[in-house]
Amino acid sequence: MENILLSGNVRWSTEAEVLNRGAVDQIGVHFSGIGPFHRHTGEITLTEKAIYMEGDTSLNFQLTELEQLFIGFDEVFPRALIKNFGLTAQPLRLQVSSGIGLLYLFIDYNGLGLTSNQLWFNSIKTVLSEYDG
Template structure:
């Protein structure tokens, strides 16, 4: 298994973020805290899968991805992130499971001024187009 990219991920399922309110994250808008998330771990991208390993483990085969999207939506709102998301946009992955479909939101390699989400988005998109 050849590792194409590796980083640190902050992530949540869509239903977790859906329960998030602006009041929950008021401190995050003004302090050095990271964007809203419920889990953290190391993220690894290979030619055929994405793995997040930390307190929780998640394995997503790339052939199970239904959608990859970079940006804000009805669930992960721009108002949840300081500077209205100027330096940070979530990476949304929707993928098939035995039970149906799951959606996660990722923030990869969060830094004070930005993330590596664009790089990960472009790389995954390229891998999917090569199939």
């Protein structure tokens, strides 16, 4: 059994889902309590070997499949897709191989617009550095 390092709730989307959003999606995030733009919700778990997401859609991958780890906005997921234009939260971006592609995550998003994304970014980075060591 793998050791669980972190767990929480997650709102997430793939790059294709963000690119195919509608005008209602873009405007709705500013007026409703749904949080930042996302297509999926569930629970996320980080172990020393993998990330597991279970919810309306399940997605799991090994950390060795992680090609890029970044926190922040880009041309695909602009500040306009989150209430208050990202002053309190930015997406955690994971580029994953094996056909998964680019993922945008908001972990433990709360009513104040805060997330645990920075904690997750730092934790994943630490685990990955142990692979390189």
